[in-house]
Amino acid sequence: MTEEKLEVICDACRRPIEDGEGFLYVELAKVRDLWSGKADPDTTALSLESLMGRPVGPTWIAHHMACAPDDGGDAYDVPVAQVRTWPRLVTTTARLMSKNWFPHTDWNAVLEGAASAGGRRVSRTSLREAS
Numbered sequence: 001m002t003e004e005k006l007e008v009i010c011d012a013c014r015r016p017i018e019d020g021e022g023f024l025y026v027e028l029a030k031v032r033d034l035w036s037g038k039a040d041p042d043t044t045a046l047s048l049e050s051l052m053g054r055p056v057g058p059t060w061i062a063h064h065m066a067c068a069p070d071d072g073g074d075a076y077d078v079p080v081a082q083v084r085t086w087p088r089l090v091t092t093t094a095r096l097m098s099k100n101w102f103p104h105t106d107w108n109a110v111l112e113g114a115a116s117a118g119g120r121r122v123s124r125t126s127l128r129e130a131s
């Protein structure tokens, strides 16, 4: 059986990311803030981020290694090869579900983005374009 390949689109340059050239990542500092209660709903509701309509929770971002900001931040990476096909995407999702911080991230948007792009692309950008 030939597995259909998913394209992963870089959120910075909007070009496809080949195996070994990039990853999906979430900033663990944001996850920890949420976890420790620093980002409780009362304060985030009035934050500049929420006023500007940006997501306030930890967000998964796809980047080429060359496009990723090298800010020294602590991030959890998922190499694009691990979401390259639907079976791998599901396996990776199952593995991530064992992490206690995972439900606080927007992985659901990653899955919805992949499904909404005709099942051929992993891209948050496609989700935004569709709406």
Ligand SMILES: [Zn+2]
Pocket: 010, 011, 012, 013, 014, 015, 063, 064, 067
């Ligand atoms: Zn890029």
